Amino acid sequence: MKPKQAARLGLGILLALFFLWLIARQIDPAALAQAFAGTRGGWVAAGLALFCVGYACRIARWRVMLARDNPALRWIDCAGPLLASFAANNVLPFRAGDVLRAFAFNARLGTSAGTVLATLFVERLLDLLMVLVLLGAALAVFGLDASRFAGLGSAALIAVALAILVVLLFPRLFAPPARLAGRLAGRVSPALGARLAAEIERGLGTLQHLAGGGTMLRLVGWSLAAWLAEGTVFWMAALALPELIAPAAGWLALPVGTLATLIPSTPGYVGTFDYFTVRAMTALGNGQAAATAYAFLVHALLWLPPTVAGGCYFLASHTRLPREKLS
Numbered sequence: 001m002k003p004k005q006a007a008r009l010g011l012g013i014l015l016a017l018f019f020l021w022l023i024a025r026q027i028d029p030a031a032l033a034q035a036f037a038g039t040r041g042g043w044v045a046a047g048l049a050l051f052c053v054g055y056a057c058r059i060a061r062w063r064v065m066l067a068r069d070n071p072a073l074r075w076i077d078c079a080g081p082l083l084a085s086f087a088a089n090n091v092l093p094f095r096a097g098d099v100l101r102a103f104a105f106n107a108r109l110g111t112s113a114g115t116v117l118a119t120l121f122v123e124r125l126l127d128l129l130m131v132l133v134l135l136g137a138a139l140a141v142f143g144l145d146a147s148r149f150a151g152l153g154s155a156a157l158i159a160v161a162l163a164i165l166v167v168l169l170f171p172r173l174f175a176p177p178a179r180l181a182g183r184l185a186g187r188v189s190p191a192l193g194a195r196l197a198a199e200i201e202r203g204l205g206t207l208q209h210l211a212g213g214g215t216m217l218r219l220v221g222w223s224l225a226a227w228l229a230e231g232t233v234f235w236m237a238a239l240a241l242p243e244l245i246a247p248a249a250g251w252l253a254l255p256v257g258t259l260a261t262l263i264p265s266t267p268g269y270v271g272t273f274d275y276f277t278v279r280a281m282t283a284l285g286n287g288q289a290a291a292t293a294y295a296f297l298v299h300a301l302l303w304l305p306p307t308v309a310g311g312c313y314f315l316a317s318h319t320r321l322p323r324e325k326l327s
Helices: 003-024 029-037 041-066 075-091 096-103 113-142 154-169 171-188 190-210 213-239 247-260 272-282 288-316
Strands: none
Touching: 003 272, 029 288, 041 075, 041 113, 041 213, 041 288, 075 096, 075 288, 096 113, 113 154, 113 190, 113 213, 113 247, 154 171, 171 190, 190 213, 213 247, 213 288, 247 272, 247 288, 272 288
8 A cells, every 4th residue: 555545544544533533422322222222114124225226226327328338238237337336435445446347347348448437427426416406405495504514605506516517518628638648648658658548538438428418418317316316215214213303304414424425534434424414414403312323324224235235246246356456
């Protein structure tokens, strides 16, 4: 592990421990156990079902992105690699799952690393856009100030959302700097430069294709469906805990907790996700112990299924993580 990577990992662990300490100092263990005691299994099961629906939408979205390279690609062909990448991100540092998805499955998917990296870029932007939209909607419905949770005012959130739309719809803006990077790499190593230039062109072609009106509308539709399903998971997890007096706060916890994952942390976002999810739940009048029990419950619902399913696929397919790409 390089010193820079070690420093990043150390910072993430320290921040995770700090946020867990902030949670623990406000919690009575007996009250936390009491909040878990009455958990309604039916709502948890319903949340798991909606979680699967959300991931099915994510897989369908990724298939649309890859269809330009391989029109014959099926939903089931994309499911395993996507789940394996999420599983790796949940247990390994340095976004190892993204590396896995970009370089380990190309032969099976009939695509290239450049294309997959472009789809990851678009996927992240679409997800961030949906989270900002849901945050704005939740703040408007509950009458809360955006700066209380996002550190930004409403105007800044709108500006960020518009900037994301510009990037998604006008990817040609990235062509000159991307091609310049390829030429600079070619000066160091002509062979590497040639390979990188080819991947850059494939990636730019994918971005331009995805920016097309019809394709982008489909991607936005699948993204919205995925995030609405995940929002329902948050809501159902809240309904599963009788001590929560305002279960609708789960719709605020979704964007707030998700944005908190941008803070450096451990794999699986331990501490950061939980602390800000608790803050969102208590903002609408829920008790501290019940809100903490909720944060741990919804975190488990989000972490466990893709980690188990993706890990099983990873092991069954005898896939190897391309370690050289992590350096």
